[in-house]
Amino acid sequence: MCGIVGFAEEHHDPAAARRTLQEMAALIRHRGPDGEGLYADGRAALGHRRLSIIDLEGGGQPMFNEDGSLVVVFNGEIYNYRELARQLSAAGHSFATHSDTEVLLHGWEQWGKALPGKLRGMFAFVLWDSRTGTLFGARDLFGIKPLYYYRRGELLLFASEIKAFLAHPGFVKRFNADRLPDYLSCEYLPGDETLFTGVYELLPGHSFTWRAGRLTREAYAKIRYRIRSGRSLEEWAEEIDKAFTHSVAAHKIADVEVGAFLSGGVDSSLTVAKAAKQQKHLQCFSVGYAEEAYSELPAARQAAQALDVPCTETTVGPADFFAANRAIQWYLDEPMPNPAEVPLYFLCQAARRKVKVVLSGEGADELFGGYPLYCQGVHMQAWQRLPRSVRRLLARCLPGSGFLRRGAQNRWQRCARANYVFATPAERDCYLKRPAGTPPPARRFKPWFDQVRGLDEATALQWVDLHTWLPRDILRKADRMSMAHSLELRVPFLDREVLAVAMGLPRQLRCTRRKTKVALRAAAARSLSPELSGRKKRGFPVPLAGWLRQDTYYTMVREKFVGPVAEQFFDTRALCELLEAHRQGKVNAMTKIWSFYCFILWYELYFVDPQPPQL
Incomplete structure (x- = not known):
């Protein structure tokens, strides 16, 4: 796990490029405190911050091929690198290290652009071929590891985190104000745009090629459903169990100790159960609150006892929660008002004191149907059998029914992720200083729904989540909060x-x-007790709504709601009225309040006083 930075242009001074590269790498030092590597020639510059996990002595980067014409920087882990190394050795390639990074160099020599499709793992890498003047980058299929780029004329910048671009003189920092409404509705921007104008995130399963100032992007792999019928639940459970057992074994490859997160839910409990069978004295980590109604600690404690693993518990209070949020918004690059990122920040901090690698259960819900949203999709699918005219008539006759209203809409229009914070664009726009004039946020999701018109509603929702919610929310906070603590x-x-x-x-x-x-619960029942395998999804609740009604934190938020950033973008009176209504218990506006508050903190950090907070 590391951080990568770099740039390419038709000509630059290598010495000056190296100095700029070092400044860029310094801004993401937290991703790799174990070492730094820099390379610059007259056209390309590649930098690396290393967190040593595999081949501690020989895996330094940038890494070169035998004649030095090929150089690569890489963030992530390739779990099938030994198998690929054997294939490449049989094809005549010679390896100088035991690092998974070297597979990328010889893989490019052997397979070219087909290389990413052969990799099993999480990765973002950029490779410079000085012989052909080609810069090639790729990101893993799920988007576990981030990769951003910025293009201005013939200049191309790339980095694991956007903040690295701040150190490059060619980067023009501008706020992408047109996408503020989408952020407020969804908590993130679906797609490849960011809240920095001209900065894009390379989509999962995609690669880019830069040559002679020209940038092209393409998908090297796609996620497709290939439903197999005629098999029993027991047969599926066995297949899931086998695949996941092998995956956990692959994900434990490391030359340092590996631990695991444990919340007490089925996903983390199954992960811990598999890992504990493969590693003695597996260290586990859990986080929660003093307010037991919101805390995962009792469930995690119960799971740890059942699985016979030691578990380090961390309790987060309101003072720590609010104090950490400024640093958290810095690490995130873009504002993210999902309160779950705050306890995750402290969980990662506690884990890093004891281990360097942890296993976590992200992705199970999106792959195996874990969100209640998908159950609603099953209900909606049946409702869609009625003629649309009838559905519209019923929605008009019973206007108070949200289910009927959504049932009369197109599938993409009723996407729950699109109005995650505000029920409608109109509800959101009343807080904006200037009318939005932008498409409804649901329209941003339409291109994904258009690709899966033939799938049933629940399956379509899963597929869209795999391409939007998972990489842009779930995996982004997981990467940033863990990397904040190396x-x-x-x-x-x-x-x-x-x-x-x-x-x-x-x-x-x-x-x-x-x-x-x-099916996943049936597979989990082979390793877990019925209580653990059948436990309902809890999410990651936080007692933030109550804290916002306390004088200390109410005052803290209100100061931002009447400050200069709020005055620039929002109707400050409307913000204060919302906050006061929440304080008095008239409404529960926690999610809305937190969205505005996190945006203001982020904007201050990156556009008012662009200095990293004291961490």
């Missing part, structure tokens, strides 16, 4: 072999009207 977080559910099994599952073995993760 901790490598691995996600064995998001594995190529596990994906192949999940994509074959019939819908009724993923979710029904009332049940989630049907």
Whole structure:
């Protein structure tokens, strides 16, 4: 796990490029405190910050091929690198290290642009071929590891985190104000745009090629459902169990100790159960609150006892929660108001004191049908059998029914992720200083729904989540909060072999009207008690709503709501009225308040006083 930075242009001074590169790398030092490597010639510059996990002595980067004409920087882990190294050795390539990074060099020599499709793992890498003047980059299929780029004329910048671009003199920093409404509605921007004008995130499963100032992008792999019918639940459970067991074993490859997160839910409990069988004295880590109604600690404690693993508990209070949020928004690059990122920040901090790598359960819900949203999709699918005219008539006759209203809409229009914070664009726009004049956020999701018109509703929702919610929310906060503490977080559910099994599952073995993760729970029952394998999804609740009603934190938020950033973008009176209504208990506006507050903190950090907070 590391951080990468770099740039390419038709000509630059190598010495000056190296100095700029070092400044860029310094801004993401947290991703790799164990070492720094820099390379610059007259056209390209590649930098690397290393977190040593595999081949501690010989895996330094940038790494070169035998004649030095090829150089690569890489963030992530390739779990099938030994198998690929054997194939490449048989083809005549010679290896100088035992690092997974070297597979990328010889893989490029052997397979060219087909290389990313052969990799099993989480990765973002950029490779410079000085012989052909080609800069090639790729990102893993799920988007576990980030890769951003910025183009201005013939200049191309790339980095693991956007903040690295701040150190390059060719970077023009501008706020992408047109996308503020989408951020407020969704908590993130679906697609490849960011809140920095001209900065894009390379989409999962995609690669880019830069040559002679020209940039091209293409998909090297796609996620497709290939449903296999005629198999029993027991047969599916066995196949899932086998694939996941192998995945956990692959994700434990490291030359340092590996631990695991444990919340007490089925995903983390199954991960810990598999890892504990493969490693003695597996260290586990859990986080929660003093407010037991919101805390995962009792469930995690119960799971740890059942699985016979030691578990380090961390408790987060309101003072720590609010104090950390400024640093958290800095690490995130873009504002993210999902309160779950705050306890995750402290969980990663506690884990890093004892281990350098942890396993976590992200991705199970998206692959195996774990969200209640998908159960709603099953209900909606049945409702869609009625003629649309009838559905519209019923929605008009019973206007208070949200289900009927959504049922009269197109599938993309009723996407719950599109209005995650505000029920409608009109509700959101009343807080904006200037009318938005932008498409409804649901329209941003339409291109994904258009690609899966033939799938049933629940399956289509899963597929869209895999391409939007998962990489832009779930995995982004997982990467940033772990890397903030120089901790490598691995996600064995998001594995190529596990994906192949999940994509074959019939819908009724993923979710029904009332049940989630049907087949995965059956697989988990082979390793877990009925109580653990059947535990309902809890999410990651936080007691933030109550804290915002306390004088200390109410005052803290209100100061931002009447400050200069709020005055620039929002109707400050409307913000204060919302905050006051929440304080008095008239409404629960926690999510809305937190969205505005996190945006203001982020904007101050990156556009008012662009200095990293004291960490």
